[in-house]
Amino acid sequence: MVMTVESMNTFRQKYRENIAPRYSGAHHMLAVSSVSLAVIIYALFQVSEPSYLEWSIFPLTMVIVNFAEYYAHRWLGHTKTRLGKLFYSRHTGDHHSFFLQEYMSYQSSRDWRVVLFPVFLIFAFIAGLILPPGYLLMNHASENVAYLYAAAGITGYLFYEVMHFSYHVPEKSIEERLFLWIPGWKSMRQIHRLHHDRNRMAQRNFNITLPIFDILLGTLYWEPLPKKPSISD
Numbered sequence: 001m002v003m004t005v006e007s008m009n010t011f012r013q014k015y016r017e018n019i020a021p022r023y024s025g026a027h028h029m030l031a032v033s034s035v036s037l038a039v040i041i042y043a044l045f046q047v048s049e050p051s052y053l054e055w056s057i058f059p060l061t062m063v064i065v066n067f068a069e070y071y072a073h074r075w076l077g078h079t080k081t082r083l084g085k086l087f088y089s090r091h092t093g094d095h096h097s098f099f100l101q102e103y104m105s106y107q108s109s110r111d112w113r114v115v116l117f118p119v120f121l122i123f124a125f126i127a128g129l130i131l132p133p134g135y136l137l138m139n140h141a142s143e144n145v146a147y148l149y150a151a152a153g154i155t156g157y158l159f160y161e162v163m164h165f166s167y168h169v170p171e172k173s174i175e176e177r178l179f180l181w182i183p184g185w186k187s188m189r190q191i192h193r194l195h196h197d198r199n200r201m202a203q204r205n206f207n208i209t210l211p212i213f214d215i216l217l218g219t220l221y222w223e224p225l226p227k228k229p230s231i232s233d
């Protein structure tokens with residue numbers, strides 16, 4: 001579907017009208033961050049004198065999460081599947097109709113509804129992708145490995161949420177100034193902005209955090225930042 005600025009604005013208006021009046025962006029953000037931080041802290045507190053080999057599960061898991069992020073975004077978020085129907089409609093349907101390449105900023109905290117994952121997803125992620133492998137690691141490797149895996153898995157999830165949110169903060173806002181301190185952040189935002197071109201979204205730039213699998217699988221697309229500031233919305 002070709003989207004113009006007018007159709008994006010019509011979509012935004014309709015989407016905002018359908019957000020429940022009781023929805024609170026602050027509560028949404030608080031729920032996602034408190035659940036993930038609680039799991040990370042709890043898991044790390046269970047780790048006792050890990051060896052270097054046990055620690056290595058942490059970066060390894062972060063790389064696996066990077067692939068999961070790529071896989072889910074490319075093959076569920078931008079590919080119609082029966083299993084990923086809800087994610088496809090929330091992502092290709094809602095998120096990409098709400099934010100076009102030159103109109104990446106949310107306008108109020110109610111717009112966070114279309115930026116952050118729904119809260120239930122973190123529980124589904126824990127139940128489906130943290131607990132079963134964690135149980136196997138506990139029985140076949142060690143408790144340290146199991147808890148480090150859990151901590152790293154949720155860290156990867158939170159990393160996705162924070163980075164994706166950061167790419168949609170309004171330009172020249174206090175939030176943007178905070179994120180600008182992160183080395184390389186501007187380039188990472190540019191990579192995601194290029195992904196928001198509707199002609200490119202199903203082909204390029206599927207990583208949201210570090211573009212590891214976009215590089216490995218040849219789907220990274222890069223254009224330098226435009227010289228003059230982009231049209232702010």
Ligand SMILES: [Zn+2]
Binds near residue numbers: 095164
């Ligand atoms: Zn986005």
Ligand SMILES: [Zn+2]
Binds near residue numbers: 077078195
């Ligand atoms: Zn996308």
